[in-house]
Amino acid sequence: MQKYTLITGASSGMGAACAMELSSINNLILASENITQLEKVRCKCRNSEKHILWHVDFAKERSSVAESLANILKTNDICIDKYVHFAGITKILPVKLFPINDIDNIFNVNYFSIIEILRVLLKKINNKALNNIILISALVSIRGNVGNSIYASSKGAINSLVYSLAQELAPEIRVNAILPGAIMTPMTRNLNETYLEEMKKETPLGFGTMEDVVNYVRFLLSDKSKWITGQCVIIDGGRSTK
Numbered sequence: 001m002q003k004y005t006l007i008t009g010a011s012s013g014m015g016a017a018c019a020m021e022l023s024s025i026n027n028l029i030l031a032s033e034n035i036t037q038l039e040k041v042r043c044k045c046r047n048s049e050k051h052i053l054w055h056v057d058f059a060k061e062r063s064s065v066a067e068s069l070a071n072i073l074k075t076n077d078i079c080i081d082k083y084v085h086f087a088g089i090t091k092i093l094p095v096k097l098f099p100i101n102d103i104d105n106i107f108n109v110n111y112f113s114i115i116e117i118l119r120v121l122l123k124k125i126n127n128k129a130l131n132n133i134i135l136i137s138a139l140v141s142i143r144g145n146v147g148n149s150i151y152a153s154s155k156g157a158i159n160s161l162v163y164s165l166a167q168e169l170a171p172e173i174r175v176n177a178i179l180p181g182a183i184m185t186p187m188t189r190n191l192n193e194t195y196l197e198e199m200k201k202e203t204p205l206g207f208g209t210m211e212d213v214v215n216y217v218r219f220l221l222s223d224k225s226k227w228i229t230g231q232c233v234i235i236d237g238g239r240s241t242k
């Protein structure tokens with residue numbers, strides 16, 4: 001059975017950059033809601049014909065995520081040995097003004113989709129293939145920030161998941177999170193300018209690049225990190241020192 005790396009959030013930003021970087025060495029399942037964008041990313045990947053697209057809306061289809069992924073495995077007769085979760089959405093707003101639907105969407109995409117995916121990857125259907133999980137959290141999960149409570153707490157849930165899951169799944173599967181600071185991507189480009197200026201001022205090394213995160217993903221996926229599990233690794237250009 002052929003082994004694949006699942007990358008969620010592969011249609012944009014860091015997920016897309018990671019897909020292109022890994023495409024020469026791994027078979028990929030690229031997941032996101034925007035199928036047109038996902039197809040464009042596949043075309044930019046090396047060996048594009050062998051990568052599989054998973055069209056899924058983590059916000060609206062939480063109860064069918066597991067079934068939809070199980071279908072991908074069955075239809076293609078493949079298993080997943082590595083899983084990198086980049087999918088994420090944000091909204092900056094004080095808690096008292098947050099619409100309940102937006103709260104549900106943020107938690108569904110950023111956190112609950114991970115649980116639904118794992119409910120498939122840890123079962124018989126995946127042939128005990130899984131050996132590496134990398135979840136993209138955020139620096140704000142451990143540093144307070146006005147207007148960011150909902151997004152930050154959805155990422156904080158990821159950090160907690162990593163600590164327990166690393167124990168639960170060892171020694172077969174390593175589980176780690178990456179906590180990026182400010183990286184210029186479509187997500188950050190949509191934030192207001194004053195907020196971006198603040199972030200830049202607070203970061204000794206300035207904004208990070210997508211490559212800064214993707215390089216670390218490559219390291220965590222490789223055997224060079226074989227003794228690292230249960231870690232929430234900060235990659236933030238020094239912002240957390242402030």
Ligand SMILES: NC(=O)c1ccc[n+]([C@@H]2O[C@H](COP(=O)([O-])OP(=O)(O)OC[C@H]3O[C@@H](n4cnc5c(N)ncnc54)[C@H](OP(=O)(O)O)[C@@H]3O)[C@@H](O)[C@H]2O)c1
Nearest residue numbers: 009011012013014032033034058059087088138183185187
């Ligand atoms: N950029 C930063 O400074 C920064 C800092 C800390 C942490 N992060 C985290 O890093 C990750 C990647 O962020 P990015 O900056 O690269 O953001 P991005 O360019 O906005 O990418 C977000 C990805 O999530 C996918 N996604 C959003 N809603 C979805 C849904 N309902 N169903 C399925 N997929 C969905 C998007 O795909 P579709 O739009 O196609 O659905 C897209 O591929 C996120 O988890 C983010 O929270 C980013």
